Amino acid sequence: MKNLFLLLLLTFLISCHDTDPDPVQKNVVSFDVYVAGKENNKACYWKNNVKVDLVNGTNIDPKKIIVENNNVYVFADGNFWKNNTKYDLYSYLGLPSNSKLQIRNFYVKNNDIYAVGTLRGTAIYPIEHCYWKNGVKNVLFTQTNSNTGGYLTDITVHNSDVYVPVIKYPAPNNSEIGYYKNNNYTSIIQNNSLAHGIESNTNGVFMVIHDTNAHTSYYKNLLTNTNHYSSSGGRVNIVLDNSDIYSFFGQAYYKNGNTIPINNPNGYNDITDLKVLAGNTYMICQMLSQAGSLNIAQKVFINGTETQHIVHTANNVPSGNAFTSVFVVQN
Numbered sequence: 112m113k114n115l116f117l118l119l120l121l122t123f124l125i126s127c128h129d130t131d132p133d134p135v136q137k138n139v140v141s142f143d144v145y146v147a148g149k150e151n152n153k154a155c156y157w158k159n160n161v162k163v164d165l166v167n168g169t170n171i172d173p174k175k176i177i178v179e180n181n182n183v184y185v186f187a188d189g190n191f192w193k194n195n196t197k198y199d200l201y202s203y204l205g206l207p208s209n210s211k212l213q214i215r216n217f218y219v220k221n222n223d224i225y226a227v228g229t230l231r232g233t234a235i236y237p238i239e240h241c242y243w244k245n246g247v248k249n250v251l252f253t254q255t256n257s258n259t260g261g262y263l264t265d266i267t268v269h270n271s272d273v274y275v276p277v278i279k280y281p282a283p284n285n286s287e288i289g290y291y292k293n294n295n296y297t298s299i300i301q302n303n304s305l306a307h308g309i310e311s312n313t314n315g316v317f318m319v320i321h322d323t324n325a326h327t328s329y330y331k332n333l334l335t336n337t338n339h340y341s342s343s344g345g346r347v348n349i350v351l352d353n354s355d356i357y358s359f360f361g362q363a364y365y366k367n368g369n370t371i372p373i374n375n376p377n378g379y380n381d382i383t384d385l386k387v388l389a390g391n392t393y394m395i396c397q398m399l400s401q402a403g404s405l406n407i408a409q410k411v412f413i414n415g416t417e418t419q420h421i422v423h424t425a426n427n428v429p430s431g432n433a434f435t436s437v438f439v440v441q442n
Contacts, residue, residue: 310350
Protein backbone atom coordinates (compact mmCIF):
# COMPACT_ATOMS: atom_id res chain seq x y z
CA MET A 112 0.00 0.00 0.00
CA LYS A 113 2.85 2.40 0.81
CA ASN A 114 4.50 1.72 -2.55
CA LEU A 115 1.18 2.27 -4.36
CA PHE A 116 0.75 5.64 -2.62
CA LEU A 117 4.25 6.74 -3.64
CA LEU A 118 3.60 5.66 -7.23
CA LEU A 119 0.35 7.65 -7.39
CA LEU A 120 2.05 10.71 -5.89
CA LEU A 121 4.91 10.51 -8.40
CA THR A 122 2.44 10.16 -11.30
CA PHE A 123 0.54 13.24 -10.07
CA LEU A 124 3.71 15.34 -9.82
CA ILE A 125 4.91 14.32 -13.31
CA SER A 126 1.48 15.06 -14.77
CA CYS A 127 1.44 18.54 -13.21
CA HIS A 128 4.94 19.26 -14.49
CA ASP A 129 4.15 18.18 -18.06
CA THR A 130 1.01 20.31 -18.35
CA ASP A 131 2.52 23.42 -16.82
CA PRO A 132 3.61 25.77 -19.63
CA ASP A 133 7.01 27.42 -19.59
CA PRO A 134 7.24 31.02 -18.31
CA VAL A 135 7.32 32.50 -21.81
CA GLN A 136 4.13 30.73 -22.83
CA LYS A 137 2.39 31.77 -19.60
CA ASN A 138 2.93 35.42 -20.43
CA VAL A 139 2.42 35.54 -24.19
CA VAL A 140 -0.11 32.83 -24.98
CA SER A 141 -2.84 35.42 -25.66
CA PHE A 142 -0.78 37.53 -28.10
CA ASP A 143 -0.25 37.22 -31.85
CA VAL A 144 3.24 38.10 -33.07
CA TYR A 145 3.73 39.45 -36.60
CA VAL A 146 7.19 39.73 -38.16
CA ALA A 147 7.73 41.41 -41.54
CA GLY A 148 10.69 40.66 -43.76
CA LYS A 149 11.66 38.71 -46.82
CA GLU A 150 12.69 35.18 -47.71
CA ASN A 151 14.44 34.27 -50.95
CA ASN A 152 14.10 37.92 -52.02
CA LYS A 153 10.31 37.83 -51.72
CA ALA A 154 8.46 40.13 -49.32
CA CYS A 155 6.48 38.31 -46.65
CA TYR A 156 5.40 38.31 -43.05
CA TRP A 157 5.06 35.65 -40.40
CA LYS A 158 2.12 35.37 -38.00
CA ASN A 159 3.12 33.23 -35.03
CA ASN A 160 5.89 31.69 -37.20
CA VAL A 161 3.52 30.88 -40.09
CA LYS A 162 4.69 32.63 -43.27
CA VAL A 163 2.45 34.63 -45.63
CA ASP A 164 4.01 35.58 -48.98
CA LEU A 165 3.00 39.05 -50.15
CA VAL A 166 1.49 39.40 -53.62
CA ASN A 167 3.97 40.66 -56.23
CA GLY A 168 6.62 41.12 -53.57
CA THR A 169 9.72 39.96 -55.44
CA ASN A 170 12.81 42.10 -54.75
CA ILE A 171 10.90 44.38 -52.34
CA ASP A 172 12.11 44.99 -48.79
CA PRO A 173 9.31 45.55 -46.24
CA LYS A 174 10.08 48.32 -43.75
CA LYS A 175 7.23 48.18 -41.25
CA ILE A 176 4.26 46.02 -40.26
CA ILE A 177 1.20 47.31 -38.39
CA VAL A 178 -1.87 45.29 -37.40
CA GLU A 179 -5.09 47.01 -36.39
CA ASN A 180 -8.68 45.73 -36.19
CA ASN A 181 -7.60 42.45 -37.85
CA ASN A 182 -6.17 44.36 -40.81
CA VAL A 183 -2.51 43.67 -41.67
CA TYR A 184 -0.54 46.54 -43.19
CA VAL A 185 2.97 46.03 -44.56
CA PHE A 186 4.84 49.11 -45.82
CA ALA A 187 7.85 49.30 -48.13
CA ASP A 188 9.57 51.91 -50.27
CA GLY A 189 7.10 52.75 -53.04
CA ASN A 190 4.49 50.13 -52.08
CA PHE A 191 2.30 48.87 -49.28
CA TRP A 192 -0.07 45.97 -48.72
CA LYS A 193 -3.34 45.90 -46.82
CA ASN A 194 -4.49 42.34 -46.16
CA ASN A 195 -2.16 41.22 -48.95
CA THR A 196 -3.64 43.57 -51.56
CA LYS A 197 -0.78 45.57 -53.04
CA TYR A 198 -0.91 49.34 -53.62
CA ASP A 199 1.57 51.47 -55.53
CA LEU A 200 2.38 54.40 -53.25
CA TYR A 201 2.70 56.95 -56.07
CA SER A 202 -0.74 56.01 -57.41
CA TYR A 203 -2.26 55.89 -53.93
CA LEU A 204 -0.95 59.40 -53.18
CA GLY A 205 -1.87 60.71 -56.63
CA LEU A 206 1.71 61.64 -57.54
CA PRO A 207 3.31 61.91 -60.98
CA SER A 208 5.79 59.13 -61.62
CA ASN A 209 8.70 61.57 -62.14
CA SER A 210 8.28 63.24 -58.74
CA LYS A 211 10.73 62.51 -55.93
CA LEU A 212 9.12 61.05 -52.83
CA GLN A 213 10.89 60.15 -49.60
CA ILE A 214 8.84 58.60 -46.81
CA ARG A 215 10.33 58.67 -43.33
CA ASN A 216 7.63 56.71 -41.54
CA PHE A 217 4.16 55.16 -41.77
CA TYR A 218 1.43 55.06 -39.15
CA VAL A 219 -2.08 53.60 -38.86
CA LYS A 220 -4.80 54.79 -36.47
CA ASN A 221 -8.45 53.77 -36.65
CA ASN A 222 -7.61 52.24 -40.05
CA ASP A 223 -6.54 55.64 -41.36
CA ILE A 224 -3.19 55.39 -43.13
CA TYR A 225 -0.61 58.12 -42.50
CA ALA A 226 2.73 58.71 -44.19
CA VAL A 227 5.23 61.47 -43.42
CA GLY A 228 8.08 62.65 -45.61
CA THR A 229 9.15 64.98 -48.42
CA LEU A 230 8.03 65.58 -51.98
CA ARG A 231 9.56 67.50 -54.87
CA GLY A 232 9.40 67.59 -58.62
CA THR A 233 12.27 67.13 -61.05
CA ALA A 234 13.99 70.30 -59.76
CA ILE A 235 15.81 70.33 -56.43
CA TYR A 236 13.53 73.04 -55.02
CA PRO A 237 10.91 73.59 -53.82
CA ILE A 238 10.71 70.67 -51.37
CA GLU A 239 7.40 70.09 -49.60
CA HIS A 240 7.63 68.63 -46.10
CA CYS A 241 4.29 67.02 -45.50
CA TYR A 242 2.18 64.16 -44.26
CA TRP A 243 -0.61 62.28 -46.00
CA LYS A 244 -3.78 60.92 -44.44
CA ASN A 245 -5.47 58.31 -46.64
CA GLY A 246 -3.73 59.83 -49.64
CA VAL A 247 -4.63 63.48 -48.88
CA LYS A 248 -1.55 65.72 -48.65
CA ASN A 249 -0.97 68.22 -45.82
CA VAL A 250 2.03 70.51 -46.40
CA LEU A 251 3.62 71.59 -43.10
CA PHE A 252 6.42 73.73 -44.55
CA THR A 253 8.14 74.30 -47.89
CA GLN A 254 11.87 74.60 -48.45
CA THR A 255 12.64 77.01 -51.29
CA ASN A 256 16.45 77.15 -51.24
CA SER A 257 19.57 75.71 -49.63
CA ASN A 258 19.73 78.37 -46.89
CA THR A 259 16.84 76.94 -44.91
CA GLY A 260 15.69 73.40 -44.47
CA GLY A 261 14.97 70.59 -42.10
CA TYR A 262 12.97 67.41 -42.05
CA LEU A 263 10.02 65.75 -40.38
CA THR A 264 10.99 62.71 -38.34
CA ASP A 265 7.87 60.76 -37.31
CA ILE A 266 4.11 60.95 -36.79
CA THR A 267 1.47 59.96 -34.24
CA VAL A 268 -2.23 60.68 -33.65
CA HIS A 269 -3.74 61.42 -30.24
CA ASN A 270 -7.47 62.15 -29.84
CA SER A 271 -7.67 62.93 -33.57
CA ASP A 272 -4.81 65.45 -33.29
CA VAL A 273 -1.85 64.83 -35.60
CA TYR A 274 1.63 65.37 -34.10
CA VAL A 275 4.74 65.54 -36.28
CA PRO A 276 8.25 66.23 -34.83
CA VAL A 277 10.55 68.40 -36.92
CA ILE A 278 14.18 69.51 -37.09
CA LYS A 279 14.70 72.92 -38.71
CA TYR A 280 17.91 74.66 -39.71
CA PRO A 281 19.68 76.98 -39.63
CA ALA A 282 18.78 78.43 -36.25
CA PRO A 283 20.78 80.70 -33.92
CA ASN A 284 22.57 77.66 -32.51
CA ASN A 285 22.66 75.39 -35.56
CA SER A 286 19.26 73.73 -35.33
CA GLU A 287 15.78 74.19 -33.92
CA ILE A 288 13.47 71.38 -32.95
CA GLY A 289 9.74 71.46 -32.46
CA TYR A 290 6.56 69.79 -33.58
CA TYR A 291 3.43 70.39 -35.62
CA LYS A 292 0.03 69.76 -34.11
CA ASN A 293 -2.65 69.83 -36.78
CA ASN A 294 -0.37 71.95 -39.01
CA ASN A 295 0.38 74.50 -36.23
CA TYR A 296 4.06 74.74 -35.28
CA THR A 297 5.48 74.89 -31.74
CA SER A 298 9.20 75.45 -31.15
CA ILE A 299 10.72 73.46 -28.29
CA ILE A 300 14.40 74.35 -28.18
CA GLN A 301 17.12 76.08 -30.20
CA ASN A 302 20.47 74.41 -29.76
CA ASN A 303 22.38 71.46 -31.10
CA SER A 304 19.55 69.00 -30.45
CA LEU A 305 17.64 66.49 -32.53
CA ALA A 306 13.98 65.49 -32.54
CA HIS A 307 13.45 61.78 -33.05
CA GLY A 308 10.60 59.31 -32.56
CA ILE A 309 7.14 60.09 -31.20
CA GLU A 310 4.39 57.88 -29.77
CA SER A 311 1.15 58.41 -27.88
CA ASN A 312 -1.29 56.62 -25.60
CA THR A 313 -3.75 57.58 -22.88
CA ASN A 314 -0.88 58.91 -20.75
CA GLY A 315 0.29 61.50 -23.26
CA VAL A 316 2.23 62.27 -26.42
CA PHE A 317 5.91 61.46 -25.91
CA MET A 318 8.71 62.67 -28.17
CA VAL A 319 12.38 61.67 -28.02
CA ILE A 320 14.83 64.58 -27.85
CA HIS A 321 18.58 64.07 -28.12
CA ASP A 322 21.14 66.67 -27.00
CA THR A 323 24.13 66.07 -29.29
CA ASN A 324 26.48 68.18 -27.16
CA ALA A 325 25.82 66.32 -23.92
CA HIS A 326 25.03 63.05 -25.75
CA THR A 327 21.94 62.57 -23.60
CA SER A 328 18.35 61.81 -24.52
CA TYR A 329 15.01 62.27 -22.82
CA TYR A 330 11.28 62.03 -23.48
CA LYS A 331 9.05 65.10 -23.54
CA ASN A 332 5.33 64.72 -22.92
CA LEU A 333 3.89 67.33 -25.28
CA LEU A 334 0.55 67.36 -23.45
CA THR A 335 2.01 68.28 -20.07
CA ASN A 336 5.30 69.90 -21.23
CA THR A 337 7.24 67.68 -18.83
CA ASN A 338 10.50 65.80 -19.41
CA HIS A 339 11.05 62.20 -18.40
CA TYR A 340 13.99 59.83 -17.88
CA SER A 341 17.09 61.63 -19.06
CA SER A 342 20.06 59.33 -19.66
CA SER A 343 23.10 58.95 -21.86
CA GLY A 344 22.90 57.47 -25.30
CA GLY A 345 21.39 58.21 -28.67
CA ARG A 346 17.90 56.79 -28.38
CA VAL A 347 15.84 57.43 -31.48
CA ASN A 348 12.83 55.17 -31.02
CA ILE A 349 10.07 55.11 -28.45
CA VAL A 350 7.73 52.30 -27.42
CA LEU A 351 4.92 52.79 -24.90
CA ASP A 352 3.44 50.06 -22.73
CA ASN A 353 0.81 51.58 -20.44
CA SER A 354 2.80 53.87 -18.11
CA ASP A 355 6.20 52.42 -19.05
CA ILE A 356 8.40 54.11 -21.66
CA TYR A 357 10.86 52.06 -23.70
CA SER A 358 13.35 52.82 -26.44
CA PHE A 359 16.34 51.07 -27.96
CA PHE A 360 19.66 51.94 -29.47
CA GLY A 361 22.53 49.67 -30.44
CA GLN A 362 23.02 46.81 -28.01
CA ALA A 363 20.67 47.95 -25.26
CA TYR A 364 17.13 48.97 -24.63
CA TYR A 365 15.82 51.38 -22.03
CA LYS A 366 12.88 51.05 -19.68
CA ASN A 367 11.91 54.24 -17.86
CA GLY A 368 15.46 55.52 -18.28
CA ASN A 369 17.14 52.36 -17.01
CA THR A 370 19.61 50.71 -19.38
CA ILE A 371 19.09 47.00 -20.08
CA PRO A 372 22.01 45.64 -22.15
CA ILE A 373 21.66 42.70 -24.51
CA ASN A 374 24.24 40.02 -23.79
CA ASN A 375 23.35 37.14 -26.08
CA PRO A 376 26.00 34.39 -25.87
CA ASN A 377 25.80 33.82 -29.64
CA GLY A 378 26.29 37.48 -30.55
CA TYR A 379 22.69 38.48 -31.34
CA ASN A 380 23.06 41.79 -29.54
CA ASP A 381 22.14 44.54 -32.02
CA ILE A 382 18.45 45.44 -31.65
CA THR A 383 16.76 46.37 -34.93
CA ASP A 384 13.15 46.51 -33.67
CA LEU A 385 11.33 46.29 -30.35
CA LYS A 386 7.71 46.09 -29.21
CA VAL A 387 6.42 45.75 -25.66
CA LEU A 388 2.93 44.66 -24.65
CA ALA A 389 1.72 43.89 -21.13
CA GLY A 390 5.32 43.80 -19.91
CA ASN A 391 6.42 41.28 -22.54
CA THR A 392 9.30 42.24 -24.83
CA TYR A 393 9.39 41.26 -28.49
CA MET A 394 12.54 42.14 -30.38
CA ILE A 395 14.51 41.48 -33.52
CA CYS A 396 18.22 41.19 -32.82
CA GLN A 397 21.04 40.90 -35.32
CA MET A 398 24.38 39.12 -35.27
CA LEU A 399 27.20 40.41 -37.47
CA SER A 400 30.52 38.60 -37.84
CA GLN A 401 33.41 39.74 -40.03
CA ALA A 402 36.03 37.14 -39.13
CA GLY A 403 37.39 36.63 -42.66
CA SER A 404 33.91 36.72 -44.20
CA LEU A 405 30.70 38.64 -43.64
CA ASN A 406 27.95 36.72 -41.85
CA ILE A 407 24.70 38.39 -40.80
CA ALA A 408 21.76 36.64 -39.18
CA GLN A 409 18.70 37.75 -37.26
CA LYS A 410 16.54 36.25 -34.55
CA VAL A 411 13.22 37.09 -32.95
CA PHE A 412 13.19 36.96 -29.15
CA ILE A 413 10.17 36.95 -26.84
CA ASN A 414 11.16 37.80 -23.29
CA GLY A 415 14.71 36.80 -24.20
CA THR A 416 13.75 33.41 -25.64
CA GLU A 417 14.46 32.76 -29.33
CA THR A 418 11.38 32.02 -31.46
CA GLN A 419 12.56 32.62 -35.06
CA HIS A 420 15.86 32.63 -36.92
CA ILE A 421 16.92 33.69 -40.41
CA VAL A 422 20.27 34.01 -42.21
CA HIS A 423 20.78 37.27 -44.09
CA THR A 424 24.33 36.88 -45.41
CA ALA A 425 26.58 33.82 -45.21
CA ASN A 426 30.26 33.85 -46.23
CA ASN A 427 29.82 37.20 -48.00
CA VAL A 428 26.87 35.86 -50.05
CA PRO A 429 23.47 37.54 -49.50
CA SER A 430 20.67 35.06 -49.00
CA GLY A 431 17.75 37.37 -49.73
CA ASN A 432 16.41 36.81 -46.22
CA ALA A 433 15.69 39.34 -43.44
CA PHE A 434 13.53 40.21 -40.47
CA THR A 435 12.72 43.95 -40.53
CA SER A 436 9.77 44.76 -38.27
CA VAL A 437 7.79 43.20 -35.43
CA PHE A 438 4.27 43.96 -34.21
CA VAL A 439 2.16 42.39 -31.45
CA VAL A 440 -1.60 42.35 -30.82
CA GLN A 441 -3.68 40.80 -28.10
CA ASN A 442 -6.02 38.18 -29.53
